[in-house]
Amino acid sequence: MGKGNIRILALLIFGLGVFPHFIHSDYYISIMIFMGINAIIVMGLSLLMGYAGQISLGHAAFYGIGAYSSGVLTVKFGFSIFTAFLFGIFLSTVMAMAIAIPTLKLKGHYLAVATFGFGQIIYIIFNQLLEITGGPYGLSGIPNLVVFGYVFEGGTKYFYLVWGITILLLIFALNVIYSRVGRALRAIQGSEVAAQVMGVNVSRFKVQIFVLSAIYASISGSLYAHFVTYISPPAFSLLVSLLLLMMVVIGGRGSIWGALLGTAILTILPEYLRPFKDFDTLVYGVILMAILLFMPEGLLNGLNVLMKLIKKKIISRKMVRG
Amino acid sequence: MVFFMTVLKIPLVISFFLTVLAVAVIGAIFERFAIHPLRNASLLTLIIVTVAASILLKGIVMFIWGKDAYALPPFTQGTPVIIGGAVIVLQAFWVLGITLAIVFLMALFFGKTITGKAMSACSFNPIAASLMGINVRKMTLLSFALSAALGSVAGIVITPITLMEYDRGIMLAVKGFCAAILGGLGLGYGAVAGGFIIGILESLTAGLVHSGFKDAIALLILLFILCFKPSGIFGSEEVSKIKKF
Amino acid sequence: MTTPILEISQLGKAFGGLAAITNLSFTVMPGQIKAIIGPNGAGKTTLFNIITGIFPPTGGTVCFKGKVINGQKPHFIAKEGISRTFQIVELFGNMTVLENVMVGRHIRTRIGLLRSGLRLPGVKKEEKSILETAEERLNFVGLIHKENELVSGIPLGERKLLEIARALGTDPELILLDEPAGGLNETEMLRMAEIIRKIRDQRITVLLVEHHMSLVMSISDDIVVLNYGEKIAEGTPNDIKSNKKVIDAYLGEDIEYA
Numbered sequence: 089m090g091k092g093n094i095r096i097l098a099l100l101i102f103g104l105g106v107f108p109h110f111i112h113s114d115y116y117i118s119i120m121i122f123m124g125i126n127a128i129i130v131m132g133l134s135l136l137m138g139y140a141g142q143i144s145l146g147h148a149a150f151y152g153i154g155a156y157s158s159g160v161l162t163v164k165f166g167f168s169i170f171t172a173f174l175f176g177i178f179l180s181t182v183m184a185m186a187i188a189i190p191t192l193k194l195k196g197h198y199l200a201v202a203t204f205g206f207g208q209i210i211y212i213i214f215n216q217l218l219e220i221t222g223g224p225y226g227l228s229g230i231p232n233l234v235v236f237g238y239v240f241e242g243g244t245k246y247f248y249l250v251w252g253i254t255i256l257l258l259i260f261a262l263n264v265i266y267s268r269v270g271r272a273l274r275a276i277q278g279s280e281v282a283a284q285v286m287g288v289n290v291s292r293f294k295v296q297i298f299v300l301s302a303i304y305a306s307i308s309g310s311l312y313a314h315f316v317t318y319i320s321p322p323a324f325s326l327l328v329s330l331l332l333l334m335m336v337v338i339g340g341r342g343s344i345w346g347a348l349l350g351t352a353i354l355t356i357l358p359e360y361l362r363p364f365k366d367f368d369t370l371v372y373g374v375i376l377m378a379i380l381l382f383m384p385e386g387l388l389n390g391l392n393v394l395m396k397l398i399k400k401k402i403i404s405r406k407m408v409r410g
Numbered sequence: 411m412v413f414f415m416t417v418l419k420i421p422l423v424i425s426f427f428l429t430v431l432a433v434a435v436i437g438a439i440f441e442r443f444a445i446h447p448l449r450n451a452s453l454l455t456l457i458i459v460t461v462a463a464s465i466l467l468k469g470i471v472m473f474i475w476g477k478d479a480y481a482l483p484p485f486t487q488g489t490p491v492i493i494g495g496a497v498i499v500l501q502a503f504w505v506l507g508i509t510l511a512i513v514f515l516m517a518l519f520f521g522k523t524i525t526g527k528a529m530s531a532c533s534f535n536p537i538a539a540s541l542m543g544i545n546v547r548k549m550t551l552l553s554f555a556l557s558a559a560l561g562s563v564a565g566i567v568i569t570p571i572t573l574m575e576y577d578r579g580i581m582l583a584v585k586g587f588c589a590a591i592l593g594g595l596g597l598g599y600g601a602v603a604g605g606f607i608i609g610i611l612e613s614l615t616a617g618l619v620h621s622g623f624k625d626a627i628a629l630l631i632l633l634f635i636l637c638f639k640p641s642g643i644f645g646s647e648e649v650s651k652i653k654k655f
Numbered sequence: 656m657t658t659p660i661l662e663i664s665q666l667g668k669a670f671g672g673l674a675a676i677t678n679l680s681f682t683v684m685p686g687q688i689k690a691i692i693g694p695n696g697a698g699k700t701t702l703f704n705i706i707t708g709i710f711p712p713t714g715g716t717v718c719f720k721g722k723v724i725n726g727q728k729p730h731f732i733a734k735e736g737i738s739r740t741f742q743i744v745e746l747f748g749n750m751t752v753l754e755n756v757m758v759g760r761h762i763r764t765r766i767g768l769l770r771s772g773l774r775l776p777g778v779k780k781e782e783k784s785i786l787e788t789a790e791e792r793l794n795f796v797g798l799i800h801k802e803n804e805l806v807s808g809i810p811l812g813e814r815k816l817l818e819i820a821r822a823l824g825t826d827p828e829l830i831l832l833d834e835p836a837g838g839l840n841e842t843e844m845l846r847m848a849e850i851i852r853k854i855r856d857q858r859i860t861v862l863l864v865e866h867h868m869s870l871v872m873s874i875s876d877d878i879v880v881l882n883y884g885e886k887i888a889e890g891t892p893n894d895i896k897s898n899k900k901v902i903d904a905y906l907g908e909d910i911e912y913a
Contacts, residue, residue, distance in 0.1 A: 145457070190637040200457060201591065202636045205629040208584070212626040260772040267771035267778065268757075268764055268785065271750070275758045278747030285707050287733035287762030287825055296768050330461045337458045342749070370473060373466025380459050381447055 093262055096345065097255075104251045108244045117247050123355040124250035125312050127348055130335045131254075131261050132304025134347035137336055139265060140297045141277030143200040146207020147332055150180045150302040152214055152324030154309025156221055159230045159319050164220065169234055169314070176306045183210075184302035188295040207329050214321040226320030233314040240314075250311055257304060261344055264300075273297060338379055340386030349388055429566060430559045437558025440467075441551050501570045508567055512560065513602055529553055581625065588628040592635050594642030603643065607631075660685040660720060660829055660860050661706070667714035668701055668884075675701045676884040679715070683829070688851065688861040690871045692895075693881035694904060699864040700742055701884075703831050707739050708732040719829070734762045738827035740818040742834045742864075746806045752817055753802035756789040759824020792820040796850055812843040819850060823859075830854060832863040836870050848874050872896065880904070 108117060129151055136142050157176030161167040167175070183206075191202040214221050221227055233240040233249065240246050264270050275283040276290055284290050313319050335354045340346025361371055383390025444463045445456070490499045520526035531539040532549045540546045564582065586601075589608050593600025608628045616624040635642065659682035668676040676698040683689045691699050705712050708729040717725040724732055738759075747755050766781050793799040796816040801809060809817070815835055822830055835851070836844050844867060851874055855861055865871045871878065872892045880888040880895060882904040888895060895901055 143457075198636055201587070202633055205588075205632045205636070208629045209626050209633070212623065212629075216620065216623055263774045263778075264768060264772045267782070268761060268766055269768050269771045271754055271758050272761055274749055274754075275747045275761075278749045279745040281709065281729075282741065282745035282747065283758070284709070284729035285733060285739055286758050286821065287730045288758070289728075289730045300768065330458075334458055334462070337455060370466065370469035373462055373469050376462035377444065377459070377466060380455065380462055381444070 090266060093266075097259070097262075101255060104255070108247055114243060117243060119355065119359060121247050121250050121315060123352060124247070124254045125308050125315070126332070126335065126355055127254050127351045128257055128311070129305040129308040130332055130347045130351045131257060131344060132301035132308075133332055134336050134341075134344050135261055135264065135273075135304075136297055136301040137333075138341045138343065138347065139270065139277065140273040140294060142294060142298065143203065144298070144301070144329075145200050145204035145333065146210070146326075146329050147203075147301070147305055148324045148326070148328040149207045149210035150184065150305035151309040151312070151328070151332075152210060152321075153180050153183065154306030155313040155319050155324070156214060156227070156309075157306070158310040158313040159227045160220055162231055163227060163229050169231065173307075173310045176310050177303050180302040180306035181299050184299040185295060188298040189291075192291055192294045192298075204326070204329075207326060211321060211325055214324060222320070224321060226318055228318040230313050230317040230319065232317070233311075246315055250315075253307070253311065257307070258344070258348075265344065269293070334376065338376070338386055340388030340390075343388055346386050346388035350386070353387070426566060430562050433562035434555040434559040436467075437561075438551055438555040440558070441554035445550065445554065446547065499571060501567070505567045505571075508563065509602065512563065513599065517599075525552070585625075585628045588632040592631055592642055594644040600642055600644040657685055658721060659683055659718075661862065662718040663702075663706075663715070664718070665715040666702070666705065666712050666717065668698070668705060668710075669713045674884055676705075676712070679881070679884070679886055681879050681886065681889060683860060683862055684877075685828075685860050686855065686858060687876045688855050688863070688874055689877045689879065690875040691862065691864045691879045691881060692866070692868075692871055693887075698881055698884035700833055702881075703739060703833055703864065706732075706831060707737060730762065733825055733827075736826075736828035737831065738822040738825045738829075739831035740815070740822050740833055740835060742837065744811070744814045744818055746814055746817060746821075748806050750806065751802070752798060752804050752806060752809065753786075753789055753793065755806060755817060756792050756821045756824050757785050759792070759821040760785045760788055761825075763824075763826055789820075789824060792823045793817075795823065795853070796820045797846075811838050812840070812846075815839065815843075815847070816850065819854075823854070827859060829860045829862065832861060832865075834864055834866060836865055836867045844870055 133147055136144060154176040157179055158172045161172035161175055162169055187206050191199055215223055240249050272288045272293055275288055276293060280290060335350040336347045338353060339350025440463060444459050488500045490497050520530055528544045529549050531544060532546050536546050585608060589604035590601045592607060593604030608631060612624045612627050615627045661683040664680050666676055666679040693699060704710055706717055708727050711726045716723050719735055719737060764781055764785055766778055771778060790799060793802055796819055798813060798816055798820060836847050839847060848870055851861060875892055878892060878895045879886060880901050887900045887904060888898045
C-alpha cells in the first residue's frame with residue numbers, strides 16, 4: 089500500500105478516534121457522520137472515475153436503492169436490519185450489472201448520458217411507488233441500527249460505526265488500487281487499446297468496478313437510512329448525483345485522498361453558507377466555479393502545484409541574494 | 411421575456427427578439443468565462459463546470475425573480491380550435507409554426523452558409539478546421555450563443571401554455587436532449603422527429619399507465635436507444651463514430 | 656521441419672469502400688525475425704490490428720500455433736501468446752515505468768478484485784513475483800535505472816524500449832513490433848537492433864513492420880513486401896533488395912539506405 093498512505097491512514101484513524109472526545113456538540117458530530125456516509129459513496133465513485141476512468145451521472149440511484157431497501161424492508165415488511173442491508177447490496181449489484189453490461193461499449197459522453205438516464209428513472213420510481221416507498225411523502229419510522237443486540241442510536245456511537253465502516257472500505261479501496269487489479273484499471277484509463285492487447289479483459293473490469301462502486305453507494309445509503317430514520321426522494325435526485333461527482337473532482341480526481349478531501353469540503357461548505365439564506369446557492373456556485381477554473385485538476389493537485397511554485401520562488405530568491 | 415413585456419411594457423414581437431438576444435448574450439458570456447478557459451480539460455471537468463454554472467445561474471434567476479411561476483399571455487388571443495375531437499390551444503399552432511421555422515432556418519444555416527458549414531467542420535475535427543482558417547474560438551462562442559437563443563425561444567413559446575418557474579429548465583433540457591439523441595445528434599429533422607415521438611409517448615403513458623411515470627418515458631427511450639442504436643433513428647453509425655461527441 | 660507459428664491465409668480487410676488489405680497470405684516460422692515493409696498506407700498496421708484482435712478481418716484467416724484466432728478478443732489473443740508494440744507509442748502515461756511493465760504481467764497472473772481488496776494470503780506473494788519479473792524485463796532492455804520515473808518524463812527512444820519491455824512481460828511466443836525504430840537516431844537504432852536480436856535469442860519469434868531499410872536488411876531472416884494492401888514480394892533481404900517490383904513501389908518514397 090505504500091508507507092505514505094499507511095501514515096496518512098494512521099493519522100486519519102487517530103484523528104477520528106479522538107474527535108468525539110474534544111467535540112461534544114451534536115451538530116458537529118452529525119456533520120461528521122454525514123461526511124462519513126458521503127465518503128463511502130464518494131470513494132466508490134473515485135475508484136470508478138479516477139482509476140477506471142468511467143463516468144456516472146446517476147450514482148445517487150444506488151445510494152437510494154440501499155436506503156430504500158433498508159427502509160422499506162424493515163418498516164413495511166418487518167425484515168431484519170441485516171437482511172434488508174444485504175438486499176440493498178444485492179439489488180444494487182443486479183442493477184449495476186444491468187446498466188454496465190450494455191453501456192460499456194459506449195464512450196465518454198454516451199456513457200455519461202446513459203448513467204444520467206438511469207439515475208433519473210430510479211428517482212422517478214422512488215417518487216411514484218407510493219404504496220412501497222411512500223412516494224414524495226417519504227418513508228419514516230426506520231429503526232435505529234442494531235448490531236448483535238447493540239443499539240446504535242445517533243450521536244457518538246453512530247459516529248464510530250460509520251467511520252469504522254468508512255475506514256475499512258477505504259483500506260479495501262487502497263488495497264485494490266495497489267494491486268494487479270488497480271494497475272489494470274489505471275491501464276484502461278491510460279490507454280484502453282494497449283490494456284486490451286496486454287491481456288486486460290476491459291469489459292469485465294469495467295463492469296466489476298461499476299458494481300463495486302454501486303455496492304459502496306448501497307452501503308452508504310443503508311447507513312444513511314438508519315441514521316436519519318426518515319428518507320424521501322429529493323435526497324437521491326440528480327442534484328445529489330452531481331454533487332457526488334463534484335466531491336470527486338474538486339478534491340482531485342486521480343486520488344482517493346483527493347476524493348476524501350472533496351467530500352470534506354463539500355459537506356462542510358453548505359453548512360457554512362447557511363447564514364447567507366437566499367444567497368447560498370449563488371455563493372456555492374461561485375465557489376465551485378472558482379475552484380474549477382483555477383484548479384481544474386482538483387484541490388489536491390492545485391495545492392501541489394502551488395507548493396511547487398512557492399518553492400521555486402523561494403529558491404530563485406535565494407539565488408538572487410547569493 | 412416577462413420582464414420586457416410586463417415591466418417595460420414593450421410589445422410582443424420586439425420583446426421576443428430582445429429576450430432571445432439577451433439570452434444569447436448570456437450564453438456567450440457563459441462560454442467565454444466558463445467553457446473557454448477549460449477547453450483543454452477533460453470531459454468530466456466540463457460536465458462539472460456546466461453543472462456548477464447552472465447552479466450559479468439558477469441562483470441568480472432565483473435571486474432576481476424568486477421562486478414563483480410566471481405567466482405570459484398567448485401570442486394570439488382566441489378560443490381553442492377543435493380538430494377531430496381534440497382540443498388544440500391557439501398557442502400550440504405558434505409552437506409548431508415557430509419550431510418548423512427554426513428547423514428550416516437551421517437547415518439553411520448549416521447547409522448553405524459558410525459560417526454554418528464552418529461550425530459543422532469544428533464539430534468533426536477542430537484541429538483540421540482551424541488549419542483551414544476557421545476561427546474555432548469564435549465558432550464555439552457562436553454555438554453556445556445560438557443554442558442559448560434557441561433554448562430561450564422554446565421557453566418563451568411554451569410559457570403561455572404551461573407557466574414557468576426558475577427550476578423548470580432542467581427537465582425541459584433533459585427531454586430535449588433525449589429527443590436529440592433519439593433522432594440522431596446534429597440532425598434538425600431528427601430532433602423534431604424525436605421530440606414528437608417522445609411527446610406522443612409521454613401523453614400515451616400519462617393517459618394509459620400513470621401520469622407520474624410520464625417523465626420516465628423520455629429517459630427509458632434514451633437508455634433504449636443508447637443500448638441499441640446510439641446514433642439515433644436517422645443518424646448513421648459511421649458518422650457518429652467519426653464525430654468526437 | 657516445423658509448423659509455422661503464424662499463418663495468414665487470404666486475409667482481406669475493407670473499411671467501407673476502401674480495401675486496406677487484399678488477399679494476403681504468408682507464414683512465419685518459429686524463431687524467425689520476419690519483416691513487413693511497404694510504402695505508407697500499405698496496410699501494415701491494419702495487419703497488426705487484425706492479428707492482435709483489435710478488429711476482425713473481412714475475409715481470410717489468421718492461424719496461430721495451428722489455432723484460428725481471427726475474430727477473438729485482444730485479451731484472449733494475448734493469453735495465447737501474441738504481444739505487440741505500437742507505431743505511436745501507447746504507454747500508460749498515468750503510471751511509472753515499472754508499473755507499465757507490471758501491467759504486462761497481467762495475463763500471467765490471476766488474483767482478482769475481491770482477493771486484492773481483502774489482501775488475502777497469496778496477494779503479497781504474487782505482487783512480489785510480478786515486481787521481480789517486471790524488473791527483469793526492464794533490465795533486458797536496459798531501463799532498470801528509470802523504473803520509478805513517470806512515463807511522461809522519459810524520451811522517445813526509451814519509451815519505445817519500455818513498450819518492448821512491457822510486451823515481453825506477457826511471456827509471448829510471438830511479438831509484433833510496429834515501427835520500433837520510428838523516430839530513433841543512429842545510436843538508438845543500433846541498440847534497438849541488438850534488443851531485437853536478443854529477443855530472438857530468447858526463442859521468441861519476431862514479426863516487425865519497419866521503414867528503416869538498414870535495420871530491416873541487417874536483422875531480418877525474411878521479408879514480406881506490401882503495396883496497397885497486397886503482397887508484391889517475399890524473400891530474403893538479398894532477394895528483396897534487387898526485386899524490381901519493390902524498387903518501383905518505393906520510387907518517389909523516402910528510402911533510408913544507411
